[in-house]
Amino acid sequence: MAYDRKIDDVWSFRTADTKEFTHCYHNYPAMMIPQVARRLLDVYAPAGKLELVLDPYVGSGTTLVESSLKGIRSIGIDLNPLARFISKVKTTHYDLNLITKGIAYIVTGIILYNPADVINTDFSRISNSTFWYTEETLYKLSYISQLISRLDHSIQDFFLLCLSETVREVSFTRNGEFKRYKMSEKQLEKFNPDVFNTFEKKVQRNLKGLEAFNVTDDRDLAEVYDFNSSKCIPSDIIAEGSVDMVVTSPPYGDSHTTVAYGQFSRWANEWFNFDNAKTLDRLLMGGVISKEVRFRTESIHSELESIKEQDEKRYYEVISFLNDYWDSIQNVAKLIRKGGRVCYVVGNRRVKNIQINLDYFTAEMFEKCGFVHEITIVREIPNKRMPSKNSPTNKTGETAVTMTNEYIVILTKK
Ligand SMILES: C[S@@+](CC[C@H](N)C(=O)[O-])C[C@H]1O[C@@H](n2cnc3c(N)ncnc32)[C@H](O)[C@@H]1O
Known part of the structure; x- marks a missing residue:
């Protein structure tokens, strides 16, 4: 079929x-x-x-x-x-005037950065925080959060999304992979991310996107x-x-066994204390293995049977x-x-x-x-x-x- x-x-x-x-x-x-x-x-x-x-x-x-x-x-x-x-x-x-004011506030705040001004230094929500980040990076990320929290409520999410991508990029996770793998010792030696610059570049990039989007409607x-x-x-x-x-x-x-959405998203989900940050992959489709087959298929029946003959465990993963x-x-x-x-x-x-x-x-x-x-x-x-x-x-x-x-x-x- x-x-x-x-x-x-x-x-x-x-x-x-x-x-x-x-x-x-x-x-x-x-x-x-x-x-x-x-x-x-x-x-x-x-x-x-x-x-x-x-x-x-x-x-x-x-x-x-x-x-x-x-x-x-x-x-x-x-x-x-x-x-x-x-x-x-x-x-x-988002209102572009408010966003522009927000950018000015954050850029000034960053120029004036002093680690002693960082208010929230509790990183316990982030699993193994010092394995994935330097202390300096964690402080800078927290400082950006602090600056964003002082902006007009209606535009905070625009900036938080820029921070979301930043928290992953400045961590020690290997670039170009969705799973959580730490960089090799060799890569770590060369890795010295500029947290503020990474964040500011994303803000500028997204601002251009927003300008184009706002023109349409x-x-x-x-x-x-x-x-x-x-x-x-x-x-x-x-x-x-x-x-x-x-x-x-x-x-x-x-x-x-395919794309690890949960692992990819864990940096941001933990940083923002979002729900199910650590357990997400198990909740997504096929995350829990079941031995019951709830459907009947003609179109891929023979393929499923061939997998079953070779490896029953893999078969039930696919079935689930x-x-x-x-x-x-x-x-x-x-x-x-x-x-x-x-x-x-x-x-x-x-x-x-x-x-x-x-x-x-x-x-x-x-x-x-x-x-x-x-x-x-x-x-x-x-x-x-x-x-x-x-x-x-x-x-x-x-x-x-x-x-x-x-x-x-x-x-x-x-
Ligand atoms: C291929 S991605 C979608 C990509 C999207 N089209 C885009 O352009 O970014 C599949 C999505 O399905 C979500 N997902 C997996 N199982 C789900 C479920 N049971 N209920 C709702 N969403 C689920 C994953 O979290 C993931 O974001």
Whole structure:
């Protein structure tokens, strides 16, 4: 059982600027590129109205920003507090006059920095703080927080998001990895981050993004919620049949064996004392192993059986993710109106060298919920921020290229 795929180079966007508007604000693992969300909203908008867009795994809010740019109301859901924070800030039209005053206040404060003026020197909320930071860095970060706390309330989040990226970058974590690995001794010798400069550069970069974003509209059209899309999406917040279109990119496996959203976000989540900072990866899809199979699939049945024959543990890891994914599809499907459309951008990873066609599984599961498959577009991933290599056999040191294409699965509700 297969679903039609169409390779289409139009969707590659090899030379596109992926950091326009507020898309430049903050790094996040496996970001969708804005051009994909934009084109989906343009080309695959459902017949009739397009007034409410949903992203049930909102991550850094790409879909919400693109919906806002088109003047469409949108709702994002994510279990990761950092993801929600990024999404909220990226879709808020902060007052530029206040922001400019805020920048002047912070720049002056930084010039006058004296460690003796730092008020909060309790870093106990940050696990192993002295393993990851020098004392000088911790003091400077705390001082920036202090300066931000004195700004007008309505603009503090804009600056806190710049701090959020800074806390990770000036730590001893290895650059370019999502997991929490400390730099080698050799790297540490050369590493001497300029905390204030790192922060100020982000403020300037994000200011440019905000200026461009504010020109387009002045209404804040996005809402963000902390639901578990696999468990329950409350109908008093999103009524059944109220959503016109879903544009999303779900995880393609559990956080432990694929992309470690929780580990990547822990720097900021701990710094801001956000919920579940230490336990996030276990809460995300596939985070808890179960031996029960809650779905029936024809489209990837033989692949799953082959994995089971080779390695039962890996099989149940995959099943646990697919269970949660199937639950979340049922929750999302209910929210879509008749004639509404879902666009899922998925990756097909390999486990034990067997490709798991998550695009087939996605189409099959939505069809069980009353949707018809329109098309699956295959696009090459030119520069998506995800590990190009990891270990499909789960053995340390063994690598294989696991992802080259992305699959955009498009279905319409009957
Ligand atoms: C591929 S990322 C989304 C990236 C996003 N499209 C962007 O452009 O940044 C998938 C997201 O799903 C979230 N997630 C995983 N399991 C979830 C669940 N059960 N409920 C809600 N969100 C979940 C993760 O925290 C992560 O942010």
